[in-house]
Amino acid sequence: MFKNFLNKQVNIAQPIEARKEQVKRESVPSHIAIIMDGNGRWAKKRALPRIAGHREGMKNVKKITRCASDIGVEVLTVYAFSTENWKRPKEEVDFLMRLPVDFLDTFLPELIERNVRVEMIGEPDVLPKHTQGALFEAMERTKHNTGLILNFALNYGSRDEMVRAMKAVMQKVQQGDLCIQDVDEVCLSQHMMTSHLPEPDLLIRTSGEVRLSNFMLWQLAYTEFWFTDILWPDFEEDAFLDAVQGYQKRNRRYGGLKGEETN
Numbered sequence: 001m002f003k004n005f006l007n008k009q010v011n012i013a014q015p016i017e018a019r020k021e022q023v024k025r026e027s028v029p030s031h032i033a034i035i036m037d038g039n040g041r042w043a044k045k046r047a048l049p050r051i052a053g054h055r056e057g058m059k060n061v062k063k064i065t066r067c068a069s070d071i072g073v074e075v076l077t078v079y080a081f082s083t084e085n086w087k088r089p090k091e092e093v094d095f096l097m098r099l100p101v102d103f104l105d106t107f108l109p110e111l112i113e114r115n116v117r118v119e120m121i122g123e124p125d126v127l128p129k130h131t132q133g134a135l136f137e138a139m140e141r142t143k144h145n146t147g148l149i150l151n152f153a154l155n156y157g158s159r160d161e162m163v164r165a166m167k168a169v170m171q172k173v174q175q176g177d178l179c180i181q182d183v184d185e186v187c188l189s190q191h192m193m194t195s196h197l198p199e200p201d202l203l204i205r206t207s208g209e210v211r212l213s214n215f216m217l218w219q220l221a222y223t224e225f226w227f228t229d230i231l232w233p234d235f236e237e238d239a240f241l242d243a244v245q246g247y248q249k250r251n252r253r254y255g256g257l258k259g260e261e262t263n
C-alpha cells in the first residue's frame with residue numbers, strides 16, 4: 001500500500017540484473033510514460049548551465065530505454081519537448097532541438113540491435129530540419145522492429161492533440177464519412193496520435209512536481225501515477241525499477257471492484 005503520492009527513493013542493495021529478473025516475474029506495465037523533469041535544477045545544484053542538465057538527461061534516456069527494453073516494456077513514451085517549451089530562451093530551445101540528433105547519432109545502432117522501434121507523437125512540421133531529419137531517419141530505419149517502442153513526445157501538447165482529433169472527426173462527419181452517433185470514446189481514441197498504442201499503465205514524473213503539464217490527458221484516464229523527488233538525470237535504473245515494482249503492488253480496478261469483492 002502506498003500512503004503518500006510523492007514516493008521517496010527506496011535504497012535496495014540488490015544488483016540491477018537480479019532486480020530486473022524479479023520485476024519480470026510479475027506483470028510488467030505495457031506502456032510507461034515519463035515526464036522527465038528536473039534537468040535545470042540538476043545543473044543548478046552543480047553550478048552548471050541548464051543545457052548541461054539536458055545533456056545529462058539525454059544520457060539517462062539511454063539508460064532507462066535499455067532497462068525498459070530488458071524488462072519487456074512494450075512502449076516507453078518520453079516527454080522531450082512540449083508545445084509550451086518554445087517559450088524558453090532561444091539557446092535552450094536550440095540545444096533541446098539538437099538532442100534528438102546527438103541521441104540518435106550515438107544510440108541508433110544500439111536501438112537497432114535491441115530491436116527497438118522509434119516513433120514520435122507531436123507536431124513535427126515546425127521542428128528544425130535537423131531534428132526532423134534525425135527522427136524520420138530513425139523511424140524509417142526501425143519501422144520493422146518488433147521490440148520496445150521508444151516514443152518521443154516532441155512539440156507535443158495534449159490539448160492540441162485533442163483539438164486536432166476533434167477537427168478530424170468533425171470533418172469526417174461533415175463529409176458524410178462518419179455518423180454523429182458513431183462518435184464515441186473509441187472513435188476519439190482512434191483519432192489521437194496514440195491510436196495504435198495501448199494506453200499508459202504507469203506515468204512517472206520526476207523532480208517533485210505533481211502535475212500533468214498538458215501530457216497525454218486523454219490517455220492517462222486509468223493510468224497509475226508515480227511521482228518522485230529524484231531529478232531526471234539522477235533517475236537511474238534502481239529508481240525506475242522502484243516505480244515499476246510500486247506499480248506491480250497497486251490494485252487496478254478501472255472503476256469496478258477488486259476481484260474478491262465481486263462475488
Ligand code: FPP
Binds near residue numbers: 037085
Ligand atoms: C524539463 O526539465 C525537461 C525538459 C523540458 C526537456 C527534457 C529533455 C530531456 C530529458 C532530454 C531528451 C532527450 C532526447 C533524446 C530528446 P526542466 O529543464 O524544466 O528542469 P527544471 O524544472 O529543473 O528547470
